Amino acid sequence: MAFYGWPFSQCQSLSTPLDVQFQSGIRLLDIRLTPVKGRLIAYHGAYPMKTSFQEILVSVHEYLTSPAGSRETIVMSVKQEAPSDVFSQLVHDEIAVGAGGWDMWFLESRIPTLGEVRGKVVLFSRFGNGDGWEGGLNGMGIHPTYWPDSSKDEFKWMCNGTTVCTNDWYHIPSFLSIPEKVSLSTGVLDREQHDAAGPVLPITYFSASSFPLAAPQTVSQGFGWPSWGLGVEGVNVRVARWALEQLGRDGEKGGPRISGWTFMDYFEVPDNSLVPLLVEFNFRGRREGEEGW
Numbered sequence: 001m002a003f004y005g006w007p008f009s010q011c012q013s014l015s016t017p018l019d020v021q022f023q024s025g026i027r028l029l030d031i032r033l034t035p036v037k038g039r040l041i042a043y044h045g046a047y048p049m050k051t052s053f054q055e056i057l058v059s060v061h062e063y064l065t066s067p068a069g070s071r072e073t074i075v076m077s078v079k080q081e082a083p084s085d086v087f088s089q090l091v092h093d094e095i096a097v098g099a100g101g102w103d104m105w106f107l108e109s110r111i112p113t114l115g116e117v118r119g120k121v122v123l124f125s126r127f128g129n130g131d132g133w134e135g136g137l138n139g140m141g142i143h144p145t146y147w148p149d150s151s152k153d154e155f156k157w158m159c160n161g162t163t164v165c166t167n168d169w170y171h172i173p174s175f176l177s178i179p180e181k182v183s184l185s186t187g188v189l190d191r192e193q194h195d196a197a198g199p200v201l202p203i204t205y206f207s208a209s210s211f212p213l214a215a216p217q218t219v220s221q222g223f224g225w226p227s228w229g230l231g232v233e234g235v236n237v238r239v240a241r242w243a244l245e246q247l248g249r250d251g252e253k254g255g256p257r258i259s260g261w262t263f264m265d266y267f268e269v270p271d272n273s274l275v276p277l278l279v280e281f282n283f284r285g286r287r288e289g290e291e292g293w
Contacts, residue, residue, distance in 0.1 A: 011265040015268075031077060033080065035090055036048075040087075043081040053094050057095070064120070064121070073120060075121070076124060088128030088133070092132055105120060105123055107123055110161070111199065122141060125140040144166075154167050167187075167203075168205045170209065173214075174214050179238070188202045189258045206262060216266070240270060246281075259282075
């Protein structure tokens with residue numbers, strides 16, 4: 001929802017509201033909220049995004065009850081952007097009265113199969129300690145037990161028998177760190193690289209920024225004319241190239257098993273090609289009995 005606050009708070013184009021994101025293949029939302037006069041409003045850092053949580057819920061409900069979306073699943077990461085003693089309770093109460101009500105949500109503290117959650121929102125709660133929620137933390141969906149701030153290294157946490165492998169190095173020193181950022185964030189997605197017993201869920205963030213030499217636009221899109229040696233390629237182009245390389249390694253016959261959740265800025269760059277490439281991984285290297293198929 002970060003449509004405003006250029007250059008450092010805006011991370012998506014105004015031409016890609018939620019309905020366009022859904023049509024484009026986006027199924028994972030990063031929703032950051034702040035209480036304002038008793039209501040939750042989308043914020044990115046200190047900058048307001050001019051949209052209430054209730055409006056977001058309406059957009060999600062409309063998609064999930066449409067012919068195109070009724071068998072789809074949305075994962076919603078909800079994060080608190082400003083200190084508040086009532087934030088967790090407000091999220092609970094606004095979900096209860098919002099579009100779709102509780103019936104629209106999957107709130108168990110485990111990774112579900114797709115068959116269980118078609119037409120629903122899976123809550124990924126990056127807030128609270130369970131107070132005020134039925135079932136406590138066991139009723140707040142997928143809830144991280146460990147999340148270091150801007151860790152350069154991959155970190156792991158457990159979700160009811162599933163090892164969640166995460167990379168969220170968002171505060172990079174400058175645009176010169178883009179190649180390393182891409183290497184670390186894509187490396188998490190190769191499940192064969194994780195030494196874990198049982199199921200694995202990779203979560204990675206392609207987004208990053210820092211003041212003054214790495215605004216979100218600079219990191220995601222690059223600048224100048226890199227093909228002529230005058231500029232820097234952004235994260236999205238590099239990730240698209242990486243995805244093409246992985247897809248070319250015969251994933252149907254023992255190639256790398258790439259899967260997980262990916263967060264990114266300006267997802268439509270370059271040329272609306274990155275999301276289809278990531279979606280294609282759903283159909284490569286699948287194994288019987290895996291991920292609810």
